[in-house]
Amino acid sequence: MNLVTVLPIVIPLVTAIVSLFAWRSLRVQRWISLAGAAGLLGSAVALLVAVRAGGIQATQIGDWPAPYGITFVADHLTATMVLLAGIIGMAVVPYSCASVDREQEEAAYHPLLHVLLMGVCGAFLTGDLFNLYVWFEVMLISSFVLMGLGGRRPQLEGALKYVALNLIASFIFLVSVGLLYAAVGTLNMADLATRVPDLDRGIATSLAMSFLVAFGVKAAVFPLFFWLPASYHTQPAAVAAIFAGLLTKVGVYAMFRVFTLVFVLRDVGATQTLLLVLSMLTMVTGVLGAVAQNELRRLLSFHIISQIGYMVVALALFTPLSIAAGVFFVAHNTLAKSTLFLVSGVVERRRGTYDLDRLGGTYRESPWLALLFALPALALAGIPPLSGFVAKLEIVQAGLEADAYIAVATALAVSLLTLFSMSKIWNAVFWQPPPASEPPPRRPPAGERWLMECPTAVMAAFTVVVGLAAGPLFGWTQAAADELLGPFGPSGYVERVLGEQR
Amino acid sequence: MNLILPFVVGALVAAGLYMMMRRSSIKLLIGFALLSHGANLLVFSAGGLVRGGAPLIEQGESLPPAAHADPLPQALVLTAMVISFGVLAFAIALVLRTYRETKTDDVDKMTTTER
Amino acid sequence: MKSLILQTATRYLFPLLVLYSVFLLVRGHHEPGGGFIGGLMAAAPIALCALAYDVDVARNLLPLRPIRLLALGLATAAGVSIGALFMGRPLLTGSWVELPMPGGGVLDLGTPLLFDLGIYLVVLGVVTQIIFSLATKSPLHWERDES
Numbered sequence: 001m002n003l004v005t006v007l008p009i010v011i012p013l014v015t016a017i018v019s020l021f022a023w024r025s026l027r028v029q030r031w032i033s034l035a036g037a038a039g040l041l042g043s044a045v046a047l048l049v050a051v052r053a054g055g056i057q058a059t060q061i062g063d064w065p066a067p068y069g070i071t072f073v074a075d076h077l078t079a080t081m082v083l084l085a086g087i088i089g090m091a092v093v094p095y096s097c098a099s100v101d102r103e104q105e106e107a108a109y110h111p112l113l114h115v116l117l118m119g120v121c122g123a124f125l126t127g128d129l130f131n132l133y134v135w136f137e138v139m140l141i142s143s144f145v146l147m148g149l150g151g152r153r154p155q156l157e158g159a160l161k162y163v164a165l166n167l168i169a170s171f172i173f174l175v176s177v178g179l180l181y182a183a184v185g186t187l188n189m190a191d192l193a194t195r196v197p198d199l200d201r202g203i204a205t206s207l208a209m210s211f212l213v214a215f216g217v218k219a220a221v222f223p224l225f226f227w228l229p230a231s232y233h234t235q236p237a238a239v240a241a242i243f244a245g246l247l248t249k250v251g252v253y254a255m256f257r258v259f260t261l262v263f264v265l266r267d268v269g270a271t272q273t274l275l276l277v278l279s280m281l282t283m284v285t286g287v288l289g290a291v292a293q294n295e296l297r298r299l300l301s302f303h304i305i306s307q308i309g310y311m312v313v314a315l316a317l318f319t320p321l322s323i324a325a326g327v328f329f330v331a332h333n334t335l336a337k338s339t340l341f342l343v344s345g346v347v348e349r350r351r352g353t354y355d356l357d358r359l360g361g362t363y364r365e366s367p368w369l370a371l372l373f374a375l376p377a378l379a380l381a382g383i384p385p386l387s388g389f390v391a392k393l394e395i396v397q398a399g400l401e402a403d404a405y406i407a408v409a410t411a412l413a414v415s416l417l418t419l420f421s422m423s424k425i426w427n428a429v430f431w432q433p434p435p436a437s438e439p440p441p442r443r444p445p446a447g448e449r450w451l452m453e454c455p456t457a458v459m460a461a462f463t464v465v466v467g468l469a470a471g472p473l474f475g476w477t478q479a480a481a482d483e484l485l486g487p488f489g490p491s492g493y494v495e496r497v498l499g500e501q502r
Numbered sequence: 503m504n505l506i507l508p509f510v511v512g513a514l515v516a517a518g519l520y521m522m523m524r525r526s527s528i529k530l531l532i533g534f535a536l537l538s539h540g541a542n543l544l545v546f547s548a549g550g551l552v553r554g555g556a557p558l559i560e561q562g563e564s565l566p567p568a569a570h571a572d573p574l575p576q577a578l579v580l581t582a583m584v585i586s587f588g589v590l591a592f593a594i595a596l597v598l599r600t601y602r603e604t605k606t607d608d609v610d611k612m613t614t615t616e617r
Numbered sequence: 618m619k620s621l622i623l624q625t626a627t628r629y630l631f632p633l634l635v636l637y638s639v640f641l642l643v644r645g646h647h648e649p650g651g652g653f654i655g656g657l658m659a660a661a662p663i664a665l666c667a668l669a670y671d672v673d674v675a676r677n678l679l680p681l682r683p684i685r686l687l688a689l690g691l692a693t694a695a696g697v698s699i700g701a702l703f704m705g706r707p708l709l710t711g712s713w714v715e716l717p718m719p720g721g722g723v724l725d726l727g728t729p730l731l732f733d734l735g736i737y738l739v740v741l742g743v744v745t746q747i748i749f750s751l752a753t754k755s756p757l758h759w760e761r762d763e764s
Contacts, residue, residue, distance in 0.1 A: 002707075003702065006702070006707075006708045010695075010699055010702070010708070013691075013695055014695065014699070016691075017688060017691045017692050017695055020684065020687065020688035020691065021688050021692070023684060023685070023688070059707050059708070060707055061707055061708050062707060062708070062710050062711070063706055063707050063710040108684075130578055130581070133582075134581060134585070137585045137589070140589075141585075141588060141589060141592065144589075144592055144593075144596070145592065148595075148596050148599070151599065151603070152603070153603050153604060153614055154614045156596065156599060156600040156603050156604070157600065157604070157612040157613075157614055159596060159600075160527060160596060160597065160600050160609070160612065161612075163589075163592075163593055163596060164522070164530055164534075167534050167537075167589065167593070168522070168537075170589075171537050171538065171541050174541045174545065174582055175541050175544055175545075177545070177578075178541070178544050178545035178548040178575070178578070179544075179548065181545070181548045181549070181574070181575065181578075182547075182548035182549070182550075187574075580653075584653055588743070591743075591744075591747045592747075594747075594751065595747065595750060595751060598751065
C-alpha cells in the first residue's frame with residue numbers, strides 16, 4: 001500500500017467530480033479547480049520526496065498481486081514527469097480563468113482539464129502496457145473535447161484532424177499490445193522486461209517498430225507529426241500551453257519507458273538506427289517549418305516538433321549520459337514551451353491577433369512582457385545560463401562520447417535556426433513598429449493582468465532557476481537514467497514490482 | 503476458427519483503412535468503427551481460442567480446468583470496446599458539428615487551419 | 618416522425634427495458650452483465666422515446682439532467698474505489714459482507730456492486746447526453762442546466 005503513487009490520479013479525479021457538481025456556478029468551479037491543481041502539485045512533490053528517500057515506489061491496484069493486477073510504479077523519471085504536470089496545471093488554471101472565453105469555460109472546461117491531468121499522470125504512473133493505453137485514451141478523449149469546445153470553424157477542423165490521426169495511432173497501439181500479449185503472455189512491464197529477452201528477435205523487432213509508430217504519432221516524430229501544427233494553434237492559449245507542454249511529452253515518456261524497460265533499444269535490430277535518423281529529421285523539418293511560418297502559434301507549434309527531435313535523439317544514443325540529458329531536456333522544454341504559449345496568449349489579449357505582420361511595438365508598450373518572452377525563447381535556443389543550455393550541452397556531450405557526430409552537428413545547426421526563428425518573433429512582435437492600420441492595443445484590466453502574467457512570470461523564472469541549479473537537478477536526472485539504464489539494467493524496477501509477493 | 507479469424511481481422515482493417523482514406527468525413531467515421539472492430543477481434547484472438555472452458559476454479563481444486571479460455575484478452579477487449587464506443591460517439595458529434603459549421607464533409611476543403 | 622405503432626410499442630417496451638437494465642446490472646455481480654451494459658440498456662428506452670415522441674419528452678423521463686447523472690455516477694464509483702484507501706488498502710480493493718438470508722442461503726454483498734451502480738449512472742448520463750446533443754441544433758454544445 002502506497003498512498004503517494006495513487007494521489008496524483010485520485011486528486012484530479014475528485015476535483016473533476018466535485019467541480020461537475022458545482023455545474024451552475026463558474027466561480028465555485030474556479031476555486032475548486034485551483035484547489036485541485038494545488039493538491040496535484042503537492043502530491044507530486046510528495047511523490048518526489050518519497051522516491052528520493054525510498055527509491056522506486058510501487059502499489060498493486062485492487063490488491064491483486066503483480067503481474068496479474070495493475071501496478072502503479074514511480075521511479076525518478078515518473079516523479080519528474082508528474083511534478084512537471086503539477087507545475088503546468090498550477091500555472092494554467094489561474095491563467096485560463098482570465099483568458100478562456102466565458103462560454104467555453106462554462107462548458108465543463110475545468111472538469112475536463114482535470115480529467116486531462118489525471119490521464120497524463122496515470123500514463124506516467126502505470127506499470128502495465130494495456131493500462132497505459134487506457135490512460136492515453138482518457139487523456140485523448142478529454143483533449144478532443146477541450147479542442148472542440150470552442151466550436152468555431154478552425155477549431156472544429158483542427159479537432160477533426162487531431163482526432164483522426166490520433167485514432168489511427170491508438171489503433172496501432174492497441175494492435176501492438178494485443179500482438180505482444182499473444183507473443184509473451186503478459187502485459188505487466190516489469191514482467192515483460194524479464195520475458196522479452198527470450199522472445200524471437202524478429203518478432204521482438206517488429207513489435208518494437210509498431211510501438212515506435214504508435215508512440216511516434218503521439219510524440220509528433222517525423223514523419224508522423226502532421227496533426228500537430230494543424231490543430232494546436234487553433235486552441236485558446238491556456239489549452240495550447242497545456243497541450244504543448246504535456247501531451248507530446250507523454251508520447252516521449254512512453255518511448256523512454258518502453259525502449260529502456262520492455263524492448264531494450266540496442267537489442268531490437270535496426271530500431272536504434274532508425275530512431276536516430278528519425279530524430280535528426282524531426283529536428284530539421286520542425287525548425288524549417290517554424291522558420292517558414294508567419295503566425296505566432298503555428299511557429300511555436302513547429303518548434304515543439306523540432307524540440308521533440310532532441311529528446312528522441314537523446315533516447316536513440318542510448319547511453320546513461322544521453323538518457324539523463326534527455327530527461328533534463330524534457331523537463332526544460334516542458335517549462336519553456338508552455339511559457340511561450342502563455343506569453344503568446346498575453347500578447348493576443350492586447351492586440352487581438354497572432355499574425356506576425358500585424359503585431360509590433362510590444363516592447364515599448366510593456367518591457368516586462370518582452371522579458372517574459374525573452375527568457376524562455378533564449379532558453380529554447382540554448383543560451384547560457386538558461387535551462388536549455390545545459391540540456392543541449394549534455395546531449396552534445398553524450399553524442400560526442402557515442403561518436404554520433406552527424407547527430408551532434410544536426411543538433412547544433414538546428415539550435416542556430418531556433419535562435420533565428422526566435423529572433424524573428426522578437427523582431428515582429430516586440431521591436432518593429434506596429435503597422436499604422438492596426439487599432440491601438442487594448443489595456444487589459446488589472447485583475448486579468450495579474451491572473452495571466454503571474455503564472456507566466458513564475459514559469460519564466462523556472463527557466464532561469466533550472467539553468468542556475470543545473471548541477472543538483474542534473475544529478476537527479478542522472479539518478480533517473482541510472483534506474484532506466486544503470487549497471488544493473490532495469491532490475492531495480494522489476495524487483496520492486498514483482499518482488500513484493502515473492 | 504483460428505484460421506478464419508485472421509482473415510476477418512484483415513478484411514475489417516483493410517475495409518476500415520480504405521474508408522478512412524476517402525475524403526468524406528462521414529466515411530472517416532465508418533472507417534474508424536471498422537478499424538476498432540478489427541483491433542478488438544485481434545486482441546480477442548491473441549489469447550488463443552478455447553471453446554467452452556470457463557476459467558473458473560471448481561471448489562476444492564487449486565487450478566482451473568486444463569483447457570480454459572484466457573480471461574485477460576476478453577477483459578482487455580471489453581475495455582477497448584468501451585473506449586472505442588465513447589470515442590466514436592464523440593467523433594460523430596464532432597463530425598456533425600463540423601458539417602454544420604463548414605457546410606461540407608470533404609476533408610480536403612477544410613483548410614482554414616493550414617493558413 | 619410520428620408513428621402510432623412505435624409510440625404504442627414504446628409504451629409497453631419502456632418498463633420492460635428499464636427492468637431488464639436493472640437485471641443486467643445486478644447479474645453482473647457474478648455472471649456476465651454489469652454496469653456498462655446495464656447503463657447502455659437503460660439508455661435504450663430513453664432513445665426509443667426520443668425517436669417515437671420527441672427529445673423533450675425523453676428528457677423529462679430522466680430523473681436528473683444527464684450531466685448530473687454523470688457527476689453522481691462518477692462520485693459513486695470514485696467514492697467506492699477511494700474508500701478502500703481509508704481502510705488502509707490499495708485503490709479499488711473490494712470489500713465484501715456475507716448476509717445470511719431467510720431461506721438458508723448466504724448473500725455476498727460487495728462494493729463492486731456499488732462501483733457498477735456508479736458505472737451504470739455514468740453510462741446512462743453520457744449516452745443520453747450524446748443522444749440529446751445529437752438531436753439538437755449544435756452537438757458538442759453542452760446544455761446549460763436549467764433545472
